[in-house]
Amino acid sequence: MNPKNFLPISITCFAIAGAFLGFYALKPETITMLPEWLQTVSFFSWIPGVVLLLAGFAFLILYGVGLSAQYFLKNCKYFDCRKANEADLLKIYDIATDLYDWNVSPLETMKKWHSHNKTIFWVIEKTIFSDKKKIKSFEGYFCVIPMKEEAVEMFLKGEVTGATMEVGHIVPERRKFTDVYIGGIAAYSNSAKGYAMLGLKQYLSFLMERGVCRVLTRPVTPDGMRVAIHHSFVPLGPNADEGNLYQINNH
CATH class of the missing domain: 1.10.287 (Helix Hairpins)
Structure with a gap:
């Protein structure tokens, strides 16, 4: 009524x-x-x-x-976090290139990663209720890549980066792994960015409960540096500049 x-x-x-x-x-x-x-x-x-x-x-x-x-x-609106599907990859590529401008993996490479392991990319989606309709929109994403042990060694030596990583460096879906690399996190609004960070933290906690012991990332923006340091990441090496490799400090 x-x-x-x-x-x-x-x-x-x-x-x-x-x-x-x-x-x-x-x-x-x-x-x-x-x-x-x-x-x-x-x-x-x-x-x-x-x-x-x-x-x-x-x-x-x-x-x-x-x-x-x-x-x-x-x-009413709310945010949700879900595994990306193939149709989301172009949106992920677009927001990554818009916000990072460089050092972004090619779209075709991202598609190969996703085909190899569908738990790499996660989407932040906003749902708005308007006139008895639900309108969903893409708001951001985060990327967590499970790496093979030999790929980690190449990564630490600088022989491989997140942008140049190939399918052969990535652990297939439903296989055990102990090392992951945060390949990116981006969102269009502050509220979506906060939800992306929450989703990433929850997912990393889930992985650590299942045996992941090393989390790597490479901040490429001042905001990325701030977020990494705030969440207990420490630089691997003497330099703490943008673009250097960081690892989470679990102690």
Whole structure:
């Protein structure tokens, strides 16, 4: 039922309640002029008056709650984190090139990674309820690459980077691994960025519970450096500049 319908019902209840209570409040000399049956009705008229008055308030509250609920549902939005599908890869590539501008893996390489292991890319999606419809939009992503042991050694020597990593360096899906590389995290808004960070932290905690002991990343922006240091990443080597390799400090 449309909550706007409660307002006229509430007004009608108030009006009728006012009539009953007004009848009850008549002066004694006026009541004595009425027929006996109306005098009896007047004496008990406060009861339906009070009931209708309370009903009017109840419908007024329902009207307010209904409008608030409508507004909330119309303007409600929430973020969700899910595994990326192939159609998401172009969006991931676009946001990565928009925000990082360089050192981004080619789209075809990303497709090969995704085909090899579908747990690498994760999408941050926003859902908005508008006019009884759910509208979903891509808001960001994060990337966590499970690496083979020999690939880690090449990575630490600088022979391989996140952008040049090949399928042969990546552990296939449903295989055990102990080393991962955070290949990127990006979002269009601060709220989506916060949810992306939350999703990444939860996913890393999940992996660590299952045996992952080394998490590597390579911040390429000042904001990436700030976030890495804030989350206990330390540089591997004497330099702590952008573009250098960092590892999470679990101690």
